[in-house]
Amino acid sequence: MNDTPLLKVSAVSKFYGQRIGCKEVSFDLWPGEVLAIVGESGSGKTTLLNCISTRLMPTAGSVEYTMRDGTVRDLYHMSEAERRFLMRTDWGFVHQNPADGLRMTVSAGANVGERLMAVGDRHYGNIRATASDWLSRVEIGVDRIDDAPRAFSGGMRQRLQIARNLVTGPRLVFMDEPTGGLDVSVQARLLDLVRGLVNDLGLSAIIVTHDLAVARLLSHRMMVMKDGYVIEQGLTDRVLDDPREPYTQLLVSSILQV
Amino acid sequence: MSPEVPSDSGLAAYNFAYLDEQTKRMIRRAILKAIAIPGYQVPFASREMPMPYGWGTGGVQVTASIIGPDDILKVIDQGADDTTNAVSIRAFFQKVANVAVTTHTGDATIIQTRHRIPEQTLSEGQVLVYQVPIPEPLRFLEPRETETRKMHALEEYGLMHVKLYEDIAYNGRISKTYAYPVKVAGRYVMDPSPTPKFDNPKMHMSEALQLFGAGREKRIYAIPPHTEVVSLDFEDHPFEIQRFDKPCAMCGAENVYLDEVILDDKGGRMFVCSDTDHCEDRREQGHVGELLAIQEAAE
């Protein structure tokens, strides 16, 4: 087993004035590991995700990240230039609403190619070939490469957003309710796709979801949040099969059985 | 220093070159900063001018701030000295600064321009002032000013190529023909104002000082003399300028930017120099284009 965690989160807290966003959250994320953060709306899971991904500065705490060259850096002490570079190369962020993560007015091919161009790729033919390859990997017809995402369905947009994020071969992907707002059948397809990609690419991922089925299918480990605190964490099947905390038991018992 | 304007000079009751001296100093400071950071958009407190936005208020303020009584001013619009915009601005400075004006590129010390760079190579000591409608090259891809500023600061210019990528994807080639983005001195990506991309190579290593003023958007930027200016492109789709099949119908010039002129209702047309001064010069020197030759033969 690899002995350095990819991400080391230590006592991260975020306050909005007097209100708690999230409080003293600590955990390690290892290479290839998928962590689900579950909890109901307002439990602080998105705040936590935004803090870890440096989209939001926490009130206290630190997050250490192991860079590609093996050095360990404190994310909150990096320059903004370094953080932004990390975000568009070694990380991905999949938003619940694809419009937040895509450029809706430019073509699918350019959406996927943007990250390549951002890291200095200046060969149109290569960029287009890579974009086509990624579109087919996320099951979007290559004949749609010049269509803008406005012409895509919700599921397609979400798949395009995933391709756009994965094209630079990131090692860590953050996902905020990636299946929220999609039909059940579209959800299933997307989940299957994400599961396959995560396995094939050996990605580490942190997925925020209120849907325990999503957590079950995608994650190795999960954390349950309530009122800003992590109240229970462990192996995903342990937490779901043998929930210990009252709130977790309530969550698990609230799953609709079909 | 404010040159005193004698009360019997015939000048209107304005300060020299219309703007008050404090404003000129403010604008000059912005210009100096712009020259020090080639291609960087310096914000300035753009003033209301006695003409509407879109008529060159940015360029006029830059010209007003740098012009002195001994300067010789040339104003062109789309290459021509005799179009409304050029005539109005020239008249404006004659009225408020009483400066000498010219249409000859070589004689001018300051050339204010909209949409063209003169064909004649500019030389040391000349200043070319561009009127700029939208200074931000990233604007149409990224609407947030906070974000575009950050992108400039961090040199994140991938998005610029997204635009060019789209062009090739839809048209098979980079079809952008004007306001074609350039990288200045290897650092800032800059919008050269809506000049045709034909003129982009003229900006590169020019001996003249190039100043850009955007009045409505309140930005000034500059290319100092002898500065590298590179048009963005792809390795497999390199930057190219427009080519014209025929020489100028009036003066026979080749490798110049031509305008299409409709001659009649039967589809007759001709292509002539967009730079009127350049065309006249050549004709004076005896160069004769196709159409002129026919006319002369008919006479």
Place this chain on the structure above:
Amino acid sequence: MATPLIVSEVFKSFIMHLRDGIELPVVNDVNFSVASGECVVLGGPSGIGKSSILKMLYGNYAVDAGQILVAHQDRIVDIASADPRTVLDVRRRTLGYVSQFLRTVPRVSALDVVAEPLVARGVSALEARDTAASLLSQLNLPKELWGLPPATFSGGEQQRVNIARGFITDHTILLLDEPTASLDARNRRVVVEMIAEKKRKGVALLGIFHDEEVREAVANRIVDVSQFSPRKAAA
């Protein structure tokens, strides 16, 4: 003979917070071990806690007290206290589990479902599919089903996919939760033979088998789970 699995003084209860916090004891003071090359069967009536023991061993259920020691690579891991990452590694390399029911994943073919554990261990997809195919044909799953997702299969067909998936790897410990429950006699015999083969290879097996015939055929020992029942202790 090596003893790769030792269960020592394990206690387990459920606290039902949604029902006024009542405590449901499951098992008390569980002690047993499984040696390499033997198949130990958990015996006793239904509801006595056999499946719960398997789930604790696999890490699905938390443990209140005690140790579950597993020989993992060249060290001993206590599943009861190990962190999730270690448990996952033990599952990947050492401890296999064949459950009663297949957890189907949408859109993944039966062949890939079976091959997946091998691929996760770094075997090439092609080779893993070959091995998967031979196991599925051994278990008499009609070939035309191999390319289909198992969600729509019958109980027996799903069960066979599940068995193939569980047996495909060379895990040194295998937990079997009624793997023959919905199989016909012919396929039961196939599974019995597969278990015998695992024993010959030195795998330590721990299982629950309600079918007496199968139990007789595979068990080296039977551990009576009723001795760990808290109800018996209370009586």
